[in-house]
Amino acid sequence: MNRFHLSLITILMTASLACAVTVSAQAQAQAQARLTVSDRTTDSIAAELLQFGDIDLFVFANRAAFLARMDETLGLGNIRDPDATFASLPRSPFTVTGRKNGKPIASCQIFVPANITPESGNEIFAQLMRGWFGPHLSYETSAGLTYRWLIYHEVRHCKPDHFGDEDVKSHNDELNADLFAFDQLATPENRAALARDIIGFRIITSALFADKSHMTGLSLKYALDPEGRDQNPDKAEEIAAFVNTRQMIGNQARAIAAQATPTSLELIRAITELREKSEAGTLQSNDPRMGEILIELDDAIARFAPRLHASVATRRPD
Structure with a gap:
């Protein structure tokens, strides 16, 4: 990484x-x-x-x-x-x-x-999401396999062609490392579940935490989706979509927050409300990728933290 x-x-x-x-x-x-x-x-x-x-x-x-x-x-x-x-x-x-x-x-x-x-008792995905969605997440595979996936990701960076450079070159390296790790660990039995776990992780981190070189959520989704393999999003445009989505989420969360800093519950509510706007066609954006990101993000949070998501993912009174 x-x-x-x-x-x-x-x-x-x-x-x-x-x-x-x-x-x-x-x-x-x-x-x-x-x-x-x-x-x-x-x-x-x-x-x-x-x-x-x-x-x-x-x-x-x-x-x-x-x-x-x-x-x-x-x-x-x-x-x-x-x-x-x-x-x-x-x-x-x-x-x-x-x-x-x-x-x-x-x-x-x-x-x-x-x-x-794993020896610490912490889950790597939960820690890298800064605990916003709780210390223990729900996985389609397991916390242990997702840990190994991130370690195997680093193995690909040991190759001399992964020197990195500006954001787009590093973005390609990060996607390549994700796919290398997936190919090493996927089996016929866990392939679909592991894909959903790592795509969800990359969507969440791309939208909320990651630097530009790690904003690979859509690229990873398309690469692992049999129906999306022909889609190859422009890297600079993907990065811009995640940057703009993050700003939109921040603005929405601050608008509904009771205090200066939104809570994780208010953040989830903001994402859910923006998702609803996207599905209703009322999202203030000319970039269709932003609507796609919001839907994928809301779904990913619902999978990793279903009880937390269900507790806040309801419309506020008008």
Whole structure:
């Protein structure tokens, strides 16, 4: 989801990923030795990742623990202004590649904040939605599978072609990583359910939280919908639609809020009311994507938080 690419002079992509077909017993033992958290779930995921090459999975409790690991692998002295580079760390899993003493570091390193791991008792989707829809969500698959999907997403970022650039290039990389992770984890039995879970997640985060490069909700929907595969939305237009939808939701939520900052209940009510306007043809927008986003967003919240959604998704008295 996020990537840091580091060298002595500047930020750049340097790591390469050698693919392997199977995970040997020795590789699994190495994976276990690399972990900073000893847990069966984390162990098994770390071992799984080695089928894709030399990848380390690290769980860190705070910024100090992360910087200590960076000092060990890269040397903070080899990073220009590490305090500024790592002034704030992502809430979600992220990937670090780079160089030490002029040579690429041996592995691609995936870092995971401890508070979003299964061992923490928290659900990664709920945490990345900032708890707005409750700490425990309803899934068509499971919290564990959605966690693995986001970790596998980071595996794709280990490839050297995922250097990232401006918003549209990074947007393509993020969509590609989502689809890679889906293809690795989908089975005939869970394929449709997993698609609904991850599309719902991307729609919600694209509309409410994500930066522009991660506003991939519609693209992911079309890519995984058998009836929508011929649709390939313009990336810049998709980003603009999510930005404008977010602004519209914010305005609507503030208009009905009892306090200066809308509550999650008022936010859901605002989304529901805007959805109704879209379906009635009275939404003040010339972009049909915005109406589509509002409908998908309302449906996604209803699936992940059905009781919360049902408690507020009623029309206010005129």
